[in-house]
Amino acid sequence: MSEQAEIGVIGGSGFYSFLDDVTEITVDTPYGAPSDSLFLGELAGRRVAFLPRHGRKHHLPPHRINYRANMWALRSAGVRQVLGPCAVGGLRQEYGPGTLLIPDQLVDRTKARVQTYFDGEALPDGSVPNVVHLTFADPYCETGRQACLSAAREDGWEAVDGGTLCVVEGPRFSTRAESHWHAAQGWSVVGMTGHPEAALARELGLCYASLTLVTDLDAGAETGEGVSHEEVLRVFGENVGRLRKVLFDAVGKLPAERSCSCSEALGGLDPGIELP
Ligand SMILES: [Zn+2]
Numbered sequence: 176m177s178e179q180a181e182i183g184v185i186g187g188s189g190f191y192s193f194l195d196d197v198t199e200i201t202v203d204t205p206y207g208a209p210s211d212s213l214f215l216g217e218l219a220g221r222r223v224a225f226l227p228r229h230g231r232k233h234h235l236p237p238h239r240i241n242y243r244a245n246m247w248a249l250r251s252a253g254v255r256q257v258l259g260p261c262a263v264g265g266l267r268q269e270y271g272p273g274t275l276l277i278p279d280q281l282v283d284r285t286k287a288r289v290q291t292y293f294d295g296e297a298l299p300d301g302s303v304p305n306v307v308h309l310t311f312a313d314p315y316c317e318t319g320r321q322a323c324l325s326a327a328r329e330d331g332w333e334a335v336d337g338g339t340l341c342v343v344e345g346p347r348f349s350t351r352a353e354s355h356w357h358a359a360q361g362w363s364v365v366g367m368t369g370h371p372e373a374a375l376a377r378e379l380g381l382c383y384a385s386l387t388l389v390t391d392l393d394a395g396a397e398t399g400e401g402v403s404h405e406e407v408l409r410v411f412g413e414n415v416g417r418l419r420k421v422l423f424d425a426v427g428k429l430p431a432e433r434s435c436s437c438s439e440a441l442g443g444l445d446p447g448i449e450l451p
Contacts, residue, residue: 179215180222180249180252182429185372195216199212213248226249237346265396279336282362283342284357291374307446315384341364378446382437386425
């Protein structure tokens with residue numbers, strides 16, 4: 176079933192479908208089932224696989240998502256370039272609701288997520304991954320980032336170029352103290368799903384870029400009651416149309432032949448398992 180898609184789009188909270196004319200396929204992986212089926216369609220001459228990160232009915236909280244299965248499923252369908260939009264809280268006053276920020280850095284503050292394929296556990300086929308440590312200094316594909324920035328700009332939505340996405344375990348939102356601390360570090364936005372997606376993409380040699388849509392000011396940056404899930408979904412819903420347009424246009428800007436270094440992430444290291 177390989178080569179059915181080239182580009183993967185992972186929909187976040189409030190984003191459960193992407194293209195209208197799709198073929199639904201179910202994919203199993205050595206790590207279990209992904210969040211949902213893959214929805215395959217064509218856009219700008221490219222074959223795209225959409226995967227709703229939380230499931231199409233939003234039944235999976237961020238800490239229960241099988242990130243390994245999701246990224247493996249995309250790659251096994253042929254995907255090599257991934258765009259991962261997600262809803263985030265702004266850690267600065269100037270990053271209010273409706274801000275689109277394309278991060279260039281990531282801080283992992285999750286606590287209980289498997290974030291590697293190279294964990295010494297045998298796969299069902301008996302193969303055992305080797306111990307591998309990959310470079311992750313720059314967690315995002317710069318080509319993918321530029322495609323997103325340029326698409327947003329052409330759509331009249333001036334996105335913030337760069338910044339640090341802090342990923343917390345959730346599912347609760349941050350306390351004011353945590354939020355003040357995140358802001359004091361100079362980090363830009365805070366979310367719950369950006370990690371380990373990017374790290375797993377790197378291990379599979381995939382290009383990965385994140386598009387963060389600010390749905391609220393985080394607890395330390397606002398003065399009201401704090402963040403609510405209803406508010407997040409409402410603001411995401413208001414912006415999902417233009418976010419979809421940016422993604423459409425970004426897909427068209429991703430190069431058919433990759434010249435970035437993402438595919439070389441393993442750099443000749445033997446993973447010990449066969450990547451799909
Ligand atoms: Zn790349």
